[in-house]
Amino acid sequence: MTQNLSDLTESLIDAARRAGADAADAIAIRDDSQSIEVLKGKLEHAERSEGTEAGLRVFVDGRQASISASDTRPAMIDTLAQRAVAMARIAPEDPHAMIAPAEMLARTTEATALDLVDTARPDPAALEAMALEAEEAALAVSGVAQTQASGAAASYRDMHLATSNGFSGGYARTGYSLSTVAISGEGLSMERDYFGDSRTHLSDLMSAGEIGRRAGERAVERAGATKPPTGRYPVLYDERVSATLIGHLVAAFNGASVARGASWLKDAMGEQVLPKGLDLIEDPHRARTTGSRPFDAEGLATRRHVWVQDGQLTGWTLDLGTASKMGLESTASAARGLSGGPSPSVGNLALTQGGQSREQLLSDMGTGLLITSMIGSSINSTTGDYSRGASGFWVENGQISHPVNECTVAGNLRDMLMTIRPANDARTHLSRVVPSLLVEGLTIAGA
Incomplete structure (x- = not known):
């Protein structure tokens, strides 16, 4: 079951209080990303990353310390908080370390108007097809000898921030990218150039053919x-x-x-x-x-x-x-x-x-x-x-x-x-x- 980031940050702050922290803030990030690279018409590299990580900052007697972990199981929460508080107790005093006073905190955390999340979830086959099309378009430019790499990627990132004096908010964003590196010439006369595009919404991304063509034209322009x-x-x-x-x-x-x-x-x-x-x-x-x-x-x-x-x-x-x-x-x-x-x-x-x-x-x-x-x-x-x-x-x-x-x-x-x-x-x-x-x-x- 997907871990609730709001619950995770609140659990970290509660654990920090139990461990002796005067104040604390916590951030949790869930990332789901995949990337594909192709070369010479074939899949060269595929990568998938998925996981949740968290960071806890605690304040003890005018001192602060931070700790992070990728193991966010409930059994680890108290251990993380205890380690953070122990670190803070031996840290130098910092009169400027603080969490935001309650009256300064954002009253709304709504991010809908920013339109940062796309529902599109291209699978690896779709990303590979995009990269192959970009590579093919680059190679079609007269004067392009080869490509160095063509890649496509998609990501979904969700974050949540909470403080011990009442702030709790989060938002997500998606990202899609496509790029090609083209090479003109041979041997010591080789020149390379690239073109790529990156957007929060897949539908806004430039076409693979246009990206590949521009990369190829740039590489050819650099010849000599x-x-x-x-x-x-x-x-x-x-x-x-x-x-x-x-x-x-x-x-x-x-x-x-x-x-x-x-x-x-x-x-x-x-x-x-x-x-x-x-x-x-x-x-x-x-x-x-x-x-x-x-x-x-x-x-x-x-x-x-x-x-x-x-x-x-x-x-x-x-x-x-x-x-x-x-x-x-x-x-x-x-x-x-x-x-x-x-x-x-x-x-x-x-x-x-x-x-x-x-x-x-x-x-x-x-x-x-x-x-x-x-x-x-x-x-x-x-x-x-x-x-x-x-x-x-x-x-x-x-x-x-x-x-x-x-x-x-x-x-x-x-x-x-x-x-x-x-x-x-x-x-x-x-x-x-x-x-x-x-x-x-x-x-x-x-x-």
Whole structure:
């Protein structure tokens, strides 16, 4: 019989009280996922995962400890709670560790309006058929020599959170994905690229044929890649990688980093961090979006935030503990896993889109680099110094000239972000809605 997650979390909290905890919270997650990979027209790998796990956090005399387990049988509940309390008794004091006061807790945990659950349950044969169709479409593109992998996956995830002062709520979400990696050329001249799609509802997923075709076309476009010249040039981050650039900004206004003094934005509250006219908005209530949730990992009701308004930084992302350290209030941004306490995080984000297409920005940049793929990362979180490996296409006179690889782009994030110009090509179904971004000048290390 399927274990009731609400009952499980309440049992953990009751056991924590019996073991001597002053307060506690518990989270339980049930996951049911399956994935299929095919290669050369045959099944290459199949995986199925199904189970329930739980995490318990206890508070004893100003100290806290967390414990997690995949064995959630009733006979183990008391044992887990006793271990957690014993750990807390020897933990260092933490004046900022707490559960949310009752008056701060979300009054409703309803997630129906978010439309995060699809009733579709494709079996392994259906997933295999999708992957095979995507592979076939990629191989049908002239110039594609082979595929590296084609995979399809489906998942159902249910979670429940409860606290010792009365909060109890949960929600579920489904996920479906399909992707293909295609290869052009042979030997040392091989180039690979990919395309994929991921949705909360199966009916929204792009067709397998379209996914395979795009992967194949991307791989063929990369044939004959060479190193770009070394120098300082404008760089256009393609929409498929532009969210990584904004991700560095988000990491810098994370309250945990700011509280430690380990952020290049630690003194930038109210200052210009993006060009005027640009907003960065978090909306945790977008329907059918992977980053949506009705409440955070401490039971606080999530809400819309404008983190950057007209280019100015307006706040830090905060959970209860981080907010306490900074003398502020939580922004209901807590996220957590099963084995540790909460930390600040953001979900759905959208950057203001521009009025020009990617092609128009290419024309404006003249000569420079269009980045479509990135590897590695060297980011100094304190200074904002930035260096990443990249590949993509060289642009001459506003037109794509030829593919390039094995280069590094470097600069300082504070300076880079102040020059960005967004295109209008962001895919609005993604959790991070960020268009292609033109950065005025970066140092490129190539040939």
